[in-house]
Amino acid sequence: MELTAKERMAIERHGMAEQPPDLRNRNFEEVPYGYTPEEAVAEAQRCLSCKKMPCVSGCPVEVPIPEFIALVAEKKFAEAARVIKTKNVLPAVCGRVCPQETQCEGVCVRGKKDIKEAVAVGNLERFVADYERENNLAEVPEIKNKNGLKVAVIGSGPSGLTVAGDLIKLGYEVTIYEAFHRGGGVLVYGIPEFRLPKKIVESEISALEDLGVKIYYNSVIGRLHKVDDLFNVLGFNAVYIGVGAGLPIFLNIPGNNFNGVFSANEYLTRSNLMKSYLFPQYRTPMIIGKKVAVLGGGNVAMDSARTAIRLGAEKVTIVYRRAREQMPARAAEAHHAEEEKIEFRLLSSPVEIFGNDEGWVTGMKCQRYELGEPDESGRQRPVPIEDSFFEFDCDQVLVSIGGEANPLITKTTPDMKTNKWGYIETDDWGRTSKKLVYAGGDIVTGAATVISAMGAGRMAAKAIHEDLMKESDETVTPDWW
């Protein structure tokens, strides 16, 4: 039954059912339950199949959005998943964590007047990917004959996993080296279970292993092997570096090293990767703060604050230098944080952290800010207001104000160019200045998004294939390419 545009326009956006705030703030289970098949079909019917497909150009990897949504409307969920996967190999992840409001949904024609009316592309993407996984409908791609070439991928975050997946399907032998004892990068150690269940990442990784990707855990490249050794000693033909940004910044203020002051990386790694919320069955201990201050306004800050609430904090306060509208966090996360009664102290920035004689945090002093002239990014610049200090008590401070480039690899690979912030320089295809070494994701761009890291991985896989094939006479390009 074909709907008219008017009938489609009449359907209202379907939200996902969620755990209520006063229940979920005590557990680590996922917050939204996801669509039922009926809801997914009804939401899909809202799409107008626009000829110009603005949504597709809003997506960094150009997922064929109207095409997959039309399949959902026809209840062809597995086919829809396949269509998405031609461009995005981790739809269950992206459906959950992409900042849709600034990407695909941000330019959807139905959201022109009110972004809340855009077609729920992310929710639909999540639905079809979950449907495919839960019903074991994923197609195992046919692997071409092995071409005898070996590629090493450093880091198993979204960008590394994408490169590995693309290249194994082209017949390369792919080996991932991962520093931690588990794969997935930020998807497992940073983003909490209540936002991205770990079993999703695990199933993506085991799918790659089924295709023949080898993963060596506990392998810190730069220490265990240098990049040159990967070529000279271990015989790889190309190397992809996808190690993420991974170096926390602390504010340059007194009191940073008191007990109870954590980088978000440490706090979230303890909780997510090491499962210290299940201490002592899991042996990594955690300090449970009662009054927790979180510094920053991005996804990392929201994740830290919402983890603190779940671990048992009585009060969690986000301290952010700019205004609410300027917070870089996904809209859904900031909204969920508010619902979970996390307090926002906007236009404020810490100037000192206080502690007691035993070395524990006791509070902090902040300064108020106001919005001034716009800066290069077009956002109004926050400027401190003179003599506007205020103090409050807290026993834990979670610092989520961003990171820098981890120098472990770049320092031990001196012939590879980095920029002045230490990030690796590449061309648009991920080629570094060092021959047959490629890089992508946060180690090139600085902290960005899952989908952009995956996009970079896909480009680099193409470049690796092109460059290695130049050296051999066989050039094959399969249709999914």
Add this chain to the structure above:
Amino acid sequence: MYELVEKSEVFNVHEMVIDAPEIAHSIEAGQFVIVMGSENSERIPLTVSDWNTDTGTITLYVLETGMSTLELARMKVGDSLYAVTGPLGSPSEIRDYGTVVLGGGCYGIGAIYPIAKACREAGNKVISIIEARYSFMFYHEKELHAACDQVLYATSDGSKGKKGKVEDVITEMLEKGVKIDQAFFIGCTQMLERCSEATRPYNIPTKVALNSIMLDGTGMCGACRVSVGGETKFACVDGPEFDGHKVDWKELDQRKSAYTEQETVVYQSYSHGGEVPKVGSA
């Protein structure tokens, strides 16, 4: 991988020889590994005290102090560790200094050994001073003797060598006018601090291997941060060795005690044969 191939015990220090060929090939003196006994374990840093590229093994000396080290102590030959990550940390700076003194206590007795060997190979005269409460607590002595020009002892009860600690032996040497060009110390924080104070008046360049709390060991989390000369450093990548005359000892001690309360409860119930209490939420 990571199979425990040999194990022995001297008092409560456990020698663990582990199959880890890639690490054995790339490790250098002064570096450490981060291990997890089981999938649920904490990640704890341990210095690699010896290695053998022929057998593809590394040797750790584990001092039992809490739950994680107890779990390792209970492992048997043939068991495998869940994870061994390394080498981590910057290697010791090995040069021809002249005369090098190495001081070790508890696990440091084992941990100074590779530095002693490397310093000797670099042409130094190497003197090791090791301390323990009683003479029967020393270990790895034969190898240490072979690697050093001289090995001196200090015991709390005077049962072997000088009655006292490493710093007492050093002070005596310095008072006698022995020329020391470089000192390295490995052991508990108190020992590192006392030894650094002993060399300070004589301006002897002093490196101490700090043992702050660590998590990833790659510079990603900042758990291991220490103040050295007024600057924040990450012990896992900038160290673990730092100038002993510049370390903020009080801060290090406080940061190391952050989890004592939780760790003690669990250790006590576990070490007495009890089940690990269920106190976690979720």
